[in-house]
Amino acid sequence: MSANGAPTITDIDGRGLRVVVIAAQWHTRIMDALVDGATRALTAAGVEDVTLIRVPGTFELSVAASRLAASRPDAIVCLGVVVRGGTPHFEYVCESVTVGLTQVSVATGIPVGFGVLTVDNEQQAIDRAGLPGSSEDKGAEAAQAAVYTALALSSFE
Template identity: 75%
Template structure:
């Protein structure tokens, strides 16, 4: 088994209402995985309006944030508490 998992991805808003459905489905699905398995799931899925917003949050050189690192840190911290 795994002590924790991390989901990384990007959902980019388009010109249709699918963005909201996809974001809701991803969130519900990952929550269900955590509930069903008891394994912490780090949520590193960016939901953005523009590609630049994704790049700004991706932890790249010049990025203002690193959401992937934050998701990993949260998953590891939760797994440590649950041990």
Template identity: 65%
Template sequence: MSGAGAPTLAVDGTGLRVVVVAASWHERVMDGLLEGARRALRESGAQWTEVRVPGSFELPVAAARAAAGGADAVVALGVVIRGGTPHFDYVCSAATTGLTDVSVRTGVPVGFGVLTCDDEAQALDRAGLEGSSEDKGAEAAEAAVGTVVALRGLPAVSGAPA
């Protein structure tokens, strides 16, 4: 949801229970992502709790627990910055695949706020900090709440997650 053509989402999340799962690496970037998510959730009227995990690799298991525990939506926040080894590729793939699996398997929307950046400057530019060009924490929260609202209008399918 970045750049030209990004939607403006303003949805009523009153009564929704959202869990924000956030990695701990890259504290300054994470502070910005979390503040953006908090602001968007506050503006939507949703209630939320926050859970911190060590890194982005751990986000899917926390999201799965939140979904199983009755969350209406999950917002997953993290940042992975490319280094000199394939570790970046493995963590990005695991986080993306894991979070997608949680959402599809449980039917609970997961807002994807995991930054996958080549360097720290890219991460800071997307973190919603003063001077940042984007606010991916807010976008992830808006997407999660907006998806819950959108799904309300769809009929339940037999055998599919509710």
């Protein structure tokens, strides 16, 4: 299980932070759950200034994050899901979004929470989406990681 070894992030005080959540639209049930998880985590952290942007698919997350980073939010949370199919499309999309979001984060210094599920089948995505019965909530984890990192880095400004 991928959650083995995950840190427990608690008591995050994100009051005053501005966070952008960018979410793909493919696999609506899973994506809506990831957005709900991110929203719950941001609310629990006290983040009130949250903007949600929806893009068509996971591939478009990188360009959206790059453009929205220009508005200098404190953190960006990117949510998507790519389910392996019978063609190399899975590998291309997964690699491009991983590299693209990493480049946005490194080039801008803005933490990017990586909530992109890369799975072999829809059930694996459901298990990680924070739905009732899911074993993980990757939307919440991505939001927590982005806010926690933003707070950790703010002590060096």
